[in-house]
Amino acid sequence: MILTPLISLALAFAISAVVILAIGESPVEALKVMVEGALGSSYGWGNTLYYTTNYIFTGLAVAVAYHAGLFNIGGEGQATMGGLGVALCCLFIPWPHWTLALLGAAVAGALFGALWALIPAWLQAKRGSHIVITTIMFNFIAYNILTHLLSKTLRPLGSMDPATANFPPATHIPGLWQLAEMMGFAWGKHSLANVTLFIALLMAFLVWVLIWRTRLGYELRAFGKSEPAARYAGISPVRITIITMLISGGLAGMMAVNNVMGMSERLILNAVEGAGFFGIAVALMGRNHPVGIVLAALLFGFLFQGGAELSLWTSIPRELIAVIQGLVILFTGALDNMVRLPLERLFAARRRKEG
Amino acid sequence: DPALIFDLGGKFDKSFNEAAYMGAERWKAETGGSYKELEMQSEAQREQALRRLAETGANPIVMTGFAFAEVLKKVGPDYPDTKFAIIDAEVDLPNVQSIVFAEPEGSYLAGVLAAMASKSGTVGFIGGMDVPLIHKFECGYVQGVKAQNPDAKVIINYTGTTPAAWNDPVKGGELVKAQKSQGADVIYAAAGGTGIGVLQTAADESILSIGVDSNQNHLHPGKVLTSMVKRVDNSVFDAFTAGADLEPGLKVMDLASDGVALAMDENNQPLITPEMQAAVDKASAAIKAGEIKPHDYMTDNTCPVQ
Amino acid sequence: MAVQPEHPTSPQIAAGQDLAIELRGISKAFGAVQANKSIDLAVRRGTIHGIIGENGAGKSTLMSILYGFYRPDEGEILIGGQPVAITDSRAAIRAGIGMVFQHFKLVQNFTVLENVILGAEDGALLRPSLARARGELQRLARDYEMQVDPDEIVEELSVGHQQRVEILKALYRQADILILDEPTGVLTPAEADHLFRVLQGLRDEGKTIILITHKLREIMKITDNVSVMRRGEIVGTVATADTNPTAMAEMMVGRKVILKVDKAPARRGAPVLEIRGLRMVDDAGVERLRGIDLDIRAGEILGIAGVAGNGQSQLLEILGGFPEVGSKLSGRIAVNGHELPLDGRGADGQARRRAGIGHVPEDRQVEGLIMDFDAWENAAFGYHDAPEYNRGLLMDNAAIREDARGKMARFDVRPPDVELAARNFSGGNQQKIVVAREIERNPDLLLVGQPTRGVDIGAIEFIHKRIVELRDAGKAVLLVSVELDEIMALSDRIAVMFDGRIMGERLPEEATTTALGCLMAGMEPDAGPVQAAGGART
Amino acid sequence: MDVMTVVQILDSTVRLMTPLLLACLAGLYSERSGIFDIGLEGKMLMAAFSAGAVAALTGSAVLGLLAGILGSLALALVHGLASITFRGNQLISGVAINLFAGGFTVLVGQKLFGLGGRTPPVSGNARFSEITLPGATAIRDVPVIGPIYSEIISGHSPLVYLALLAVPLTWWVLYRTRFGLRLRAVGENPASVDTAGISVTRLRYSAVMICGVLCGIAGAYMAISLSAGFVKDMTAGRGYIALAALIFAKWRPWHALGATFLFGLLEAISNRFPQLHLGPITLSESFMLTLPYILTVVILAGFVGRAIPPRAGGEPYVKER
């Protein structure tokens, strides 16, 4: 039922509005700034779509795991490691052309992300250690490793910045606005969205195929619904858990193509910026269906870009966005029954009247 | 109007960004002009922010923090008529003024003072997140200490390897206690929000601390030996005053140009003996004259003395 | 029909008489399911009142309402003539009602004592409560000869003993109305007899007992009155003395039923399944199978009788390729002469299916079906990687749907809607989906666990017929059931399992319930107990 | 390594483990009742802020503590609402609460004090000062027990002793009282509690509330005892460590003491020895800083014995589908 998430969303925004009022600002004003900044211009759209791309990847990552009954909170760490993979692949392989580099980076990112999900997956499957905690810990560990590498090993000499050198031009992938220019019209000049968006959409489609059209998807969903039944049917929990987490981590890792290769064109410290966590909300709002996820990702892209504009043009602190996102996750994710049950009762009553 | 962009630390980091904010406020107060300010929220926004400001005709645009360097290289050329000033990094563009500070020099002096103020002959350094910039402070400091007292011991701690390390006063406090137990009685904190905890605990434990970036002497009068101030405020003030005809090129803010200095005011005045003052003056003179060249960690990622 | 449903309470129990309980117009719906439809029921004080009805008829729901576990949508409850608002179990307990649920409500890792006092503590501190409970428990155990070790951890107890704990819990709360929901399903005939003696004892003290059961025999044996439920309604209440099994069966289903399966004598062929010295030690280190030797030939049905929890489930799971996680296996299994591995990739459900083993698992809702999957998806479950269901990398959903339609039509699953989620089929129809899936694969060996648990008599007839057909087609069938009648009706040979062993084999024609009962209790009919060690576990 | 070093490390361990211990016990109550809670971090943060803010405004540490508890309770209530009343996903509720607290504290702090989310430094009565136990100074110089008593045991904030007392208290409540019995039961099999005539909802709410109170004390301790004021994100992941410690402790009070002690000790050691030289190998600084997380994973991997959570944990109690 599509109505539930919408109402939940409305509630989340209503409370956010109260918070904004509480800190003495005008919600209407804030909303206007957000909408104009994020959707009011092709430039705004360009940036909104950039964030959307991130969230599609992480949202899909969470969703795939969720279908197998696994709760992957590790998107953050997996995307971080994916960034490492993308960076190494862009820095140390002499790519002839960006198209090849793009493919290479996508593979590298996915590989690193997948490997980072492998250990928690194995621990869950073999030793039953709770994947939620292990993935959280792996987020921290990934961050520590990255900081170490960036400030000690990968940082070019004399640079202050704990970041890698810039990637060679051959690995610079065109932004959507550049594609637009090639096709001879001006759209969102210098905005951040880039060709990775298409990869994201492709992945969304592939995930749909995987989940509802392949044997693996069938087994994965069965396992997610009932482990005893899965074992009865000869589906190996260990195998499914590990494969699922590899796919999930791979998707999260692939996000790096967008933010590392597409945007900063070098690897910086906090490149992921919570996308891993927002993936949870995106997946939930999207009811773990690729189409829903793309839409939810668009919403969160809007939130983030709008929030940026907010801190750009108003005195509302940037933390407001964290609050709004928290509320959205709370209402769409944890409190959805609060909305759904009354709705269902309502419709049930309707049906009884009719029938 | 001019514009000022703060780095992710946020303008109230009690040190670097806050200093820049002070400068801008001072300019506002003295000239009655108005300026546009904004805080970064995410890496992705840096470019966005620069472009949006440039397009709204802000000039000059001052940004704090090396993290802007790469973006500025990209954006600068697109707005030739806009002047940019970047603090803590070098960007070689016709319309960019690069302002870099000689932290090693200031920290060197802090080291000299610390060595003299220490009775135990052991002093401490507490860095925030373990990143190169902070090693720059550390290295200058150690050199100063050793120069003043070759067999002095310097205990070095970093708070962490994640941004949380900038905001962990609890751990900062524990580090002070740990260092104190090893004999340290003067501790230099270059750790943003964590530094608050360091200075606090040092005061609680009645040992001396040294603040950083902006003048923190007033936080615990008589307990903070001094502060190694980077006059970010001055450079912002100057940039704002210069306005549209801000002259491009590299601007090194060192002792000579009062870009870095030790804060001496009524709060730490009782702690500073004449001979300390003398030693500091002597050292700074030597540095200005180029007789002493505190090694810059960034040049080779190593520090000559340990 | 023998009794007119429009009579809320039949002549023997008219209002005004000394009624312990009176239910008026109780209705309860679970979502779309109308589990109870305006039910009226009166129970006389100091009597044992039986309630029978097909699975899902609404018996447990009704009693759960009386006990305050569910809240009725409509209707009122009178205890001893006074209307009482039973809002929760606390109110029910205060009204003197105790209930032993179909699925026990015990805290598995608590001691017996802790379970008994839970909710009935004397004060904020445990020690005094425990002390009193210990004494009280000993007294009750003595009076009703229901010994249990008060300090034993519940999960260490056999089902029978766990049931005792539940009964003691109720008595400890001074219940004078005791509800038992299908208490004998998990008991040996001997244990059941003991339970009935206890119940009669309680009745003679003036307590009122409501007994839910499927077994007409038991109704006839100890109830004073009996109410029959069907599809959420009470279709009649009669004095047990005035009725007989066939009449009641008819009332239950609403039509004549043949309780007997007619089948030709078995034409045995080559051995299909050979089991030698099969042992299994579970994760907790308990030996669940203690050396099983079995042969099943083509064209015969081997029935395994036994009280739940004596290793039958483990045997089926091992043969089906999904033994309990962490268990250790030894011994040999061969199908059609080919030895099957006991563990590793080659021993999972897929491999077993490839080896020609079909399996109707004991619990359709937990194992046999994915309740949230649609019927068509479930119809391929376990065989989902069979070539006919796949096209290259992708699954051929169209083919699977088509195939599912056929199966549901042939097995008369109602409603015949392949897009409906398994959850929304009735128990019997869920079971038909599973049976269709497994039988139509035409396996050499079919494992069948509790095929008719949760299935109404109509469906039972149908499923029994299919199983016999398979056997007549020269296939081997291994049937496990706790219903002796079912074992007797279907099997060509009967093996009785107790505590992980085969106690003995009998031919149905020469087997008597009492003889089998002894074996099920671990005793040779003539000799004394074989070994008391262990005892049944769940 | 001389005695004083050891003493100092243990002394620092006591301080560092206190917030972990309180949070760990908080989680213990909640999870024993069957409500998983990864929102400890957020609740502590909220508490730290409320405590810091109120202490700064009123100049009273006690009021600060109360405020901290209230702040944490508010979020606990939300978690209860989501996971008990509305049978939502407990993990997601936790994630949301952490995110919300992170932003909300700064937002309000900025509004109140304009210090970028920081609260003004508190001092004097606005802060819990360290209390010296009787005789501490007297026996200071007695070898061994002298330093142990006067340095390690004595001279901590009252909240430290509160936390330590909470351990035996929790044990007693859990295993010796009616409430404890019911709490353990509802986490194992809510139906058994329900059919015993006890309200599952009320029981679980009270557990979640106790969790809130303890998180509140933990946060307050960090803001107005260990340090002098709130700094944004000052809990720095301690909530998650506490969670790991809870699993390590297999949801038992005394074990919780041990587990949090271990994590505290680890941090104290890495403070004292930025690099650890163990014979030939040297553990680098960044490795030492990563160690707690790695250790957590190792522990969770069950190399120290499998941990079985309360059976009904994480599952909302649903009677009717």
Ligand SMILES: Nc1ncnc2c1ncn2[C@@H]1O[C@H](COP(=O)(O)OP(=O)(O)OP(=O)(O)O)[C@@H](O)[C@H]1O
């Ligand atoms: N908690 C529940 N949620 C949804 N439906 C339920 C629930 N409990 C029972 N039902 C449905 O209500 C109907 C009556 O169930 P109930 O358990 O009362 O039948 P029963 O007569 O006890 O069957 P059995 O003989 O198997 O115990 C069935 O359709 C059952 O599926």
Ligand SMILES: Nc1ncnc2c1ncn2[C@@H]1O[C@H](COP(=O)(O)OP(=O)(O)OP(=O)(O)O)[C@@H](O)[C@H]1O
């Ligand atoms: N657990 C459940 N949750 C929700 N609905 C259920 C549940 N169990 C059964 N139902 C619904 O209740 C209806 C009756 O189910 P029930 O199992 O009582 O049938 P039944 O009377 O047992 O019939 P059968 O004899 O075929 O089992 C089913 O059609 C199904 O839609």
Ligand SMILES: [Mg+2]
């Ligand atoms: Mg029932």
Ligand SMILES: [Mg+2]
């Ligand atoms: Mg049924």
